[in-house]
Amino acid sequence: MADRVEDLARAFERLPGIGPRQAKRFVYYLLSASQSDRSRMADLIRDLNANVRQCRECMRFWSGAADICNYCSDPNRDDSILMLIEKDQDLLAVERTGAYRGRYFVLGGVLTLSGKGHIREQELVERVERRTRGDLAEIVLALSATSEGEHTADRVRELLAPLRGHLKLSVLGRGLSTGSELEYADAPTLSGALQNRKET
Ligand SMILES: [Zn+2]
Incomplete structure (x- = not known):
């Protein structure tokens, strides 16, 4: 069976500036946190897929419903x-x-x-x-x-x-x-x- 602790640590290692030891610290912090804190964080990450998009014009990420962000569409x-x-x-x-x-x-x-x-x-x-x-x-x-x-x-x-x-x-x-x-x-x-x- 896959080692979920290792898997998550490797995922954190891909974040900018994060090495293997810090990645492990994040995982053990999450394991010691409450289940609701963990779920909240997982939800926020999952929400990035659904609720944050890249503006077609300036290419920035923003949480809006339109293809073009508020700065690009501001007349x-x-x-x-x-x-x-x-x-x-x-x-x-x-x-x-x-x-x-x-x-x-x-x-x-x-x-x-x-x-x-x-x-x-x-x-x-x-x-x-x-x-x-x-x-x-x-x-x-x-x-x-x-x-x-x-x-x-x-x-x-x-x-x-x-x-x-x-x-x-x-x-x-x-x-x-x-x-x-x-x-x-x-x-x-x-x-x-x-x-x-x-x-x-
Ligand atoms: Zn824009």
Whole structure:
């Protein structure tokens, strides 16, 4: 018979930043928790299938009934500016500043110097191509101030080169210290970096 403790530990090991020992700690914590706590957690995970979907436009995950998320469908947001970010958590960090009213596209990762990693290249090119036929005037590269962030920005520039035309491409201004991830930037810093963005 399969060892369920081992099976669950291996499932936890697949979570980012979790090693075999931490994975085991999670399993034994769950075994010591009440049955209702365990069921609640299992239900929440199961619910992700039914109640969270990926926005067809910006690719972020959201708990709504429509194919397009609330930011993408909001008629009061600015169609002339599109911000490219690495991951969903970065989008939430930018939203917390209240300083940005444009549209988003979530790249879904970064590219490493050693050639690892993945970003949504095809979807990005399609979105930008379509939006250049509309009001799009500026693309903001809001990536982390890390070597991966810079490497990813280079690839995005390459991808968008044939589409640039009159598009302005900008990056976040100073304020974000080197090595810092967007997700962890505080609201005033991020807001300042947004206001001081510069053309690239
Ligand atoms: Zn969206």
